[in-house]
Amino acid sequence: MAHAQTAPSRYVVEAYDIHKSFGDFEALKGVNLTVAPQELVFIIGPSGSGKSTMLRCCNLLEQPTSGQVKITGEEITNRSVDINKVRQRIGMVFQQFNLYPHMSALGNVSLALRKVKKMARSEAEDRAQAALQRVGLADKAGNHPTELSGGQQQRVAIARAIAMEPDVILFDEPTSALDPELVGSVLEVMRELRESGMTMVVVSHEMRFARDAADRVIFMDGGLVVEEGTPERIFTDARSDRLKSFLHSVTGH
Amino acid sequence: MERFLDQFFNLEIMARYLPDVAAGFLVTIQLALSVIVTGLLFGLALAVVRAFQVRPVNWLIILFVDLFRALPPLVILIIFYFGLPFIGITMSAFVISWIVLASVLAAFAEEIYWAGITSVNRGQWEASRSTGLGFTQTLFYVVIPQAIRMTIPPLTNRTIAITKNTALASVVTVEEMLTVAQTSLAYAANTSPLTMAAIGYLLIFFPLTMASRWVETRYAWKR
Numbered sequence: 087m088a089h090a091q092t093a094p095s096r097y098v099v100e101a102y103d104i105h106k107s108f109g110d111f112e113a114l115k116g117v118n119l120t121v122a123p124q125e126l127v128f129i130i131g132p133s134g135s136g137k138s139t140m141l142r143c144c145n146l147l148e149q150p151t152s153g154q155v156k157i158t159g160e161e162i163t164n165r166s167v168d169i170n171k172v173r174q175r176i177g178m179v180f181q182q183f184n185l186y187p188h189m190s191a192l193g194n195v196s197l198a199l200r201k202v203k204k205m206a207r208s209e210a211e212d213r214a215q216a217a218l219q220r221v222g223l224a225d226k227a228g229n230h231p232t233e234l235s236g237g238q239q240q241r242v243a244i245a246r247a248i249a250m251e252p253d254v255i256l257f258d259e260p261t262s263a264l265d266p267e268l269v270g271s272v273l274e275v276m277r278e279l280r281e282s283g284m285t286m287v288v289v290s291h292e293m294r295f296a297r298d299a300a301d302r303v304i305f306m307d308g309g310l311v312v313e314e315g316t317p318e319r320i321f322t323d324a325r326s327d328r329l330k331s332f333l334h335s336v337t338g339h
Numbered sequence: 340m341e342r343f344l345d346q347f348f349n350l351e352i353m354a355r356y357l358p359d360v361a362a363g364f365l366v367t368i369q370l371a372l373s374v375i376v377t378g379l380l381f382g383l384a385l386a387v388v389r390a391f392q393v394r395p396v397n398w399l400i401i402l403f404v405d406l407f408r409a410l411p412p413l414v415i416l417i418i419f420y421f422g423l424p425f426i427g428i429t430m431s432a433f434v435i436s437w438i439v440l441a442s443v444l445a446a447f448a449e450e451i452y453w454a455g456i457t458s459v460n461r462g463q464w465e466a467s468r469s470t471g472l473g474f475t476q477t478l479f480y481v482v483i484p485q486a487i488r489m490t491i492p493p494l495t496n497r498t499i500a501i502t503k504n505t506a507l508a509s510v511v512t513v514e515e516m517l518t519v520a521q522t523s524l525a526y527a528a529n530t531s532p533l534t535m536a537a538i539g540y541l542l543i544f545f546p547l548t549m550a551s552r553w554v555e556t557r558y559a560w561k562r
């Protein structure tokens with residue numbers, strides 16, 4: 087992907103020395119994150135460790151207090167960058183789905199295609215329909231969010247992200263608000279995305295999914311990256327006490 | 340009973356004053372519709388401008404809104420009617436009534452819309468902005484449609500309450516329905532013209548409440 091006046095980069099996402107303070111409280115204390123093309127990076131860690139904040143710094147939903155974020159080599163923390171242009175290339179999926187309740191599934195997926203990518207309605211709707219098809223909801227295009235199950239809503243939210251054909255999708259606990267029996271359908275879609283080569287950063291407590299699907303796992307605690315490695319290494323060979331006790335608390339043994 | 344009927348439903352008197360009351364009815368309807376349309380639009384415009392959070396502009400909006408909500412509409416009407424000529428502005432009593440009542444409605448409507456805008460979940464803003472929509476686009480395509488749907492019930496209540504104040508225009512000589520009814524009542528020494536006016540108000544406000552219920556169900560979505 088070529089972008090004017092930026093050097094090509096080996097990475098889709100690069101974040102260097104990210105600090106983020108909320109008032110006196112320092113939620114991120116110098117975090118680095120690099121994500122290569124087609125990589126699935128998993129972020130785990132206890133509640134309040136700064137996972138969401140880190141993810142949200144990657145598309146500037148949170149403005150880092152200091153540090154540098156690059157997307158495909160373009161430095162987006164530079165104030166002269168048009169953030170709306172950059173965000174088209176960074177999908178985001180939220181814990182609470184955040185679908186627009188006044189629009190159908192098709193409307194939800196096609197809004198940004200029409201208003202940001204400036205596609206004609208028919209073209210946008212064709213593309214939206216294809217995205218819904220990909221998440222297995224072709225027959226729900228006309229339904230409003232309230233007429234869909236939580237799992238279906240989250241898949242519409244994923245369709246909304248993939249329809250923009252982003253360079254990377256950020257997932258913030260995509261299955262945490264779902265009833266257990268609906269989690270599988272969302273993970274299935276994420277697995278399919280991963281196989282199709284989508285670059286993904288996932289904050290989640292689904293350790294089983296991390297084990298089978300992640301290329302790399304990052305463990306955060308207290309606003310810092312404490313350990314990082316392959317799933318194999320993180321889950322079977324934890325070095326720090328903090329990771330050991332975290333894994334103990336989530337897996338229960 | 341007969342005396343009651345004679346006093347309130349005297350058909351002969353009703354027939355005699357029907358043309359006058361009907362003319363007043365038309366004036367009232369014109370005034371009411373003008374007030375509703377412009378007041379609601381002006382209120383929405385104010386709420387939209389306020390969303391951009393430009394400090395001095397917001398102070399002005401809040402000043403306007405608080406002033407027009409605090410003062411009784413009759414007081415504002417009288418001040419405008421008798422005050423404007425002093426600063427060289429002459430307008431018909433109808434136009435002044437229209438402007439004043441529309442402004443009062445706009446002031447209340449602005450507060451209601453604003454409450455709607457701020458009650459839209461932050462996640463809606465974030466989802467929209469994360470796909471690349473700008474602030475203004477998000478406001479217009481995502482937030483305001485939801486805010487308006489949420490505000491339909493309180494907004495209709497306010498609209499009806501304020502539009503009833505068209506009767507106040509009688510004070511500044513607008514020949515609206517109540518003015519006509521009162522004059523007729525004095526001439527005829529009989530309350531039947533007022534009964535006609537009451538029926539006239541029902542004819543205006545019943546459809547309004549029904550329309551609002553229709554809008555409410557039409558645009559409601561299950562939560």
Ligand SMILES: Nc1ncnc2c1ncn2[C@@H]1O[C@H](COP(=O)(O)OP(=O)(O)OP(=O)(O)O)[C@@H](O)[C@H]1O
Pocket residue numbers: 108111113131132133134135136137138139140
């Ligand atoms: N907007 C904010 N204002 C103030 N404090 C905040 C804000 N957002 C996050 N924080 C604080 O920053 C810290 C990190 O929050 P964050 O949401 O990133 O944690 P997390 O790792 O995602 O936790 P969880 O697993 O519970 O989602 C927390 O202590 C939180 O209270």
Ligand SMILES: [Mg+2]
Pocket residue numbers: 137138139258259
């Ligand atoms: Mg979080």
